[in-house]
Amino acid sequence: MLKLLFDRKLRKLPLRFKIFVLRYALSTHNSKVPDRLDGKKVLSIHLPPYPSEAFDTFLKAQLKASEGEPVPEIVNISLTTECKNDCWHCVTRNEEGVLEKEVLLSTIKRLKELGTFQFLFTGGNPLLRDDLEELVRAASGSSISLISSPGFISDERAKSLKKAGCQGVFVGLEHHEKKKNDELMGFDGAYERSLKTIRNVKKAGMLTSTWVVVTSDMIEELDDYLKFVRSKGVTDVAIFEPIIGPRDEILEPYEREYLMNVQKEKNPDYPRIISGPFMDSSRFMGCTAGYNRMHISAQGDVYPCDMLRETWGNIYEQDIEKIWSEMNQEYSEPICGCLALDNTEEKLPAYFNKLIKDPEK
16 A cells, blocks of 8 residues: 555655545555455555556546546446336436437546546446446446446346446445345345345456445444445445435434444454545545536436536536536535535535645645
8 A cells, every 4th residue: 555655656646645545544444355356456446446547547636636627536327217126215216217328428438538537337227228338348448337236236247247347336235134125125125136246246256335325223233234244245335324315314413423433443344434424524535526526317417416416417418528617616626514415514624635735835
């Protein structure tokens, strides 16, 4: 890790930023979690392996940000709203749409030119697309491709996605107990389906993550959940807090604080953890919706994030660069807290404070 941070490609980044990232990586590293993919160093499912062309794209994006010219580093694309599940928190449950392949390919190409280092294909269920491998292939190389799905990936499909260039898969698993999981995901059999998918994705040589929306009730069982998924070979877990749905599901400040702290829990029985409340806080990146990330809906609408349904344009009608430029002018800096929850604070997050170059030097 130390050698990586002082690679010649990073020399232009502020020293205080490199030290900050080093401290963060060391504080969250879990030695029992596999940290290599195809022989290359991996810090997280969310980041490109090192060394790689995609990692160079990531570094260039940080350099642009340090100079006050952020690029759309991370782009989530909802390929379709179709899905057999009925998860209570799904943002697309009452929507319909399927993005056209040719428009997608053109948009992906342009975003790669703008500096995107990560594409996440989501839905609905993106696995229902027969052209998913083609889209993954188009997004890979100078970027990494990830898939988020509550659906089933067979052994053969996992091999096909890996061959196309997919780095990892986020598998929907809401609870470590079968009955509770199937109730939360709104599909009888979702539990076994997700566990089979985890096995197949792992066998194919991809990184495997689960995602879970943690309610007040789930907080008490989170330790058991994290140990359970780790025992199944899961390398990473994405933890989200409730944002849409019944207001009584919104977490209290002390519950959010718990989810912030769990990310830095150095438990060897846990996978690597990315906790939304921690990432959005003043301790790390803050909310970067519209600042260095965007979401493209299955109807082609462009939002700062999937939870902030604020339309800035449509890829069928406008050039993605123009849409990004206008949105980024509004969100010129990250902000502490979640814009969708409207709990933001008037200060800059630690990551941004360390990243931006000192104008006096």
